Amino acid sequence: MSAADTSAYGGFAGKRLALVESMLHAAFYDGIQAARAHGAEIWLLLQGEDWYTGGRPFREHPLSDVDRVLHVDTHDWRAIAAALSDGSGAPLVDGVMSFSDYHTEATARAAEHLGLPSQGLDAVRAANHKHLLRAALDGDPANLRWRLVTAESELEEALVHVGLPCIAKPPSEAISYGVRKCATAAEAAAAWHELSAVRKSLRGQPRPGHVLFEEYASGFEVSVESMTAGGSTHFFGATSKDLHRTTLLEEGHSFPLALDGDTWDEVRGCVERALKAIGYRQGPAHTEVMVTADGPRIVEVNPRLPAHMISTMVSDVCGTDPHLDAKLLALGGTPEPGLPGSGPAGGAAVHVLFPEEPGEFTAVSGVPEAEALGARVHLHAEPGDRVATRLDNSASVGFVYAHGADAAAALATVRAAAARIRIDTRKEGRR
Known part of the structure; x- marks a missing residue:
């Protein structure tokens, strides 16, 4: 690490940062260790451990390697604030943050209650509850x-307003869970009945069963990676999004x-x-944008860092x-974000690995052949795990990653490497 890097992150020394839950995958675990290497003390607040371990001992999980683990009701901002304050209500930490979609709102409210730096409670709430984002953007092209x-009595008028085809989704979910494209009124009605019956989030939070119907925007989707600090937003760039041929899940990304x-100016401007x-x-914000023939359209704003190794691409x-x-922002510091070309430059890409069939993950083959092409293979599932039990982004079992002369070269590498890899599964009940 260069002296410049050390100086830029000197604000971690002697600081205590609380993280409320975590997103999955190594980039988020490595981020914790990077902050600790710069002198930060990390407290981790968890409601339970099975979400991360799948029943294995927590001491074997990378998240256990923190300075302190606190078990609290992370859905309740009061419980978070109480765990992070002394008897007089004074904070015991210098900052608190979350990268988990299901916990950013409670975390922001706890931060504001404790007088700690915050993304803004109303902002996080609007991003997490997608109908509030739509309302905030009223009048924006x-x-x-x-x-x-x-x-159900509201559905007919909703379809007249948004048109067909349309998108149906839970207004307060993540990882593309429950998103449905509806080509006909019958499909929209089926989506309503299915999604309105879901009364808890994937993390167990109560939901009223409302369903958000949106106009279907035709074009190509990108994500925009940004960091807001000091009243202004710094844009790292846009990330491509390749979708799986049948599931339409995110299968690949390249950056920048x-x-x-003109298109980039329009996309950046709308974000x-x-x-x-x-x-x-x-x-940080990870904003999804559909680039249409009539200009960009905001799909979602996520008040967190992206998954799928996108933050690794930005870093490289x-x-x-x-x-x-x-993390430095959450502690009240000021980061010095970079621009494409100001660091190692070039481009990077990631291919997401999905099994062909759900079931028990039994074996993986082709990894040496894939890495011989210049890619790195990162698996976050292992034999014995139940995989692809839901049709959303949690179905992935690993990533193929590469850095190249530009984004196109890196993308070609990961696609060729991923073609060498086979993920074997066994259906439950079969031996």
Whole structure:
């Protein structure tokens, strides 16, 4: 690590940072250790451990390697605040943050209660509850037609307003869980009945059964990676999004995506307006945008770092560490984010590995052949795990990653490498 890197993150020394839950995968675990290497003391707040371990001992999991683990009700901001304060209500930590979609709102509220740096409670709430984002973007050309349907009797009018085809989704979920494309009114009705019956989030939080219907935007989807600090937003760049041929799950990404100047200005502009519309104070954002023939449309704003090794691509290309930047902001510091070309430069890509069939993960083959092409293979599942039990982004079992002369070269490498890999599963009940 260079002296410049050490100086940029000197603000971690002697600070105590609380993390409320975590996203899965190594980039988030490595981010914790990077902050500790710069002198931060990390407290981890968990409601339970099985979400991460699948029943294995927590001491074997990378998340256990922190300075302190606190078991609290992480859905309750009061419990978070109580765990992080002394008897007089004074905070015991210098910052608190979360990268988990299901916990960013409670974390922001606890931070504001404790007088600690915050992304902004209203901003996080609007990002997490997608109908509130739509309402905040009212009148913006990058918004989509939408209706929040709270009863079946509202569905017909909603479809008249948004049109067909349309998208149906739970208004407060993550990892693409429950997202449905509906080509007909019958399909929309089926989506309503299915999704309105879901009364708990994937992490167990109560839900009222409302369903968000949105206009279907045709084009190509990108994500925009940014960091807001000091009242302004720094844009690292745009990330491509390749979808699986049958499941339509995110199968590949490359960074930075080479958009022409006018398109990039339009995309960046609509993201900046969206962040301002919800009052986003500070922190990372992973904003999904559909680029259509009529201009960009905001799909979602995520007030956190992205998954699927996208933050690793940003780090390799831009010469900064978004995980450290975000944590430094949560401690009241000021990061120095990089730009494409200011660091190692070039481009990077990741291919997401999915099994062909759900079941018990039994074996993986082709890894040496894939890595011989210049890629790195990262598996976050192992033999014996039950995999692909839901049709969302949790179905992945690993990533193939590469850095190249540019994003296109890196993407070609990971695609060729992924073609060498086979993930074997066994259906339950078969031996």
